[in-house]
Amino acid sequence: MTQFPQLDGFHGAPGLVRLIGHRGARGVMPENTIEGFEFTVRSGVVALEFDVVLTRDHIPVVTHNHHLLNAATRGTDGKWLQGEELKVSALPLSQLQSYDVGGLDGRTVYGQRFPDQVFMSNVRVPTLGDLLDMALKPQGAEMLFLLEMKSDPETAHIPEMTERLVSEVVKAVRVRGLEQRTVLHSFDWNLLEICGRIAPDMPRSFLTIMPKNADDPGEDSSKSVAPDFASMDVPVSQAVVEAGGHMWCPHYLDVTPEVVSQAHELGLLVTTWTVNEVDDLHRMVDAGVDGIVTDYPGRAQRVLLERGLVWNEGPDQMVAE
């Protein structure tokens, strides 16, 4: 039905709801790290959502914010960084990878959001290439990428800067032949337009959040480069279709059964983020979404199993009665 084979891996069906590991499995493993991605894939959750920005030397790296979060970043002295947070685009890769991102500072609000996250050392910000390489190994053969590109609000008015991010990302995907396992994903609809131009062979996923649903501590989604979703004169899903989207990624508090069925009628896949509480997981399943992005893949697996649902096709999902 779809023209992009990777979309099959994000498509729900009766009895099947897709799970996508958010930044790997942030609830239990350091976010956006190879360690976290390996854990998630070994858990049987093979679709990963993660975030990419460029270093000063224009290398795409996997990290969420434009600035390193002090609460998750330790220096070579083993202490969490203090003071003004470092901007990733101001650091060469070698300096960026001198920091350890394996453990949260539990004294911070952000650290307290994830009390079950393991504490690891000698964990580095991976390059996009490091993560993509996992998919070329036997244990990564089923991996799918929901690859979010983060536009820098300070430079989003310069088209060349956004184009450079897209072209570096697309190059990293193409050089490994992973075009058919990648979905390009962003809040920045201008960036997604560029994706459509330079990578029409990869489908596009449009992230949205209504302004009433404020960010949690440590997130910078409210500062994302994005359209004014609240003032669109058509339903957001309709706007996604008109912009050439294949997948719509609404914030979970914006999801109702009605908006999901409307999006499905328009031919969109609906993948919602970031769904962490059991009640919310149930509500998203009830709403009929295709996929759920979660910091807790294990918790989501248990919710699906309890309801007799699976997240992947195939015999490994069989559960004995």
Ligand code: MG
């Ligand atoms: Mg993301």
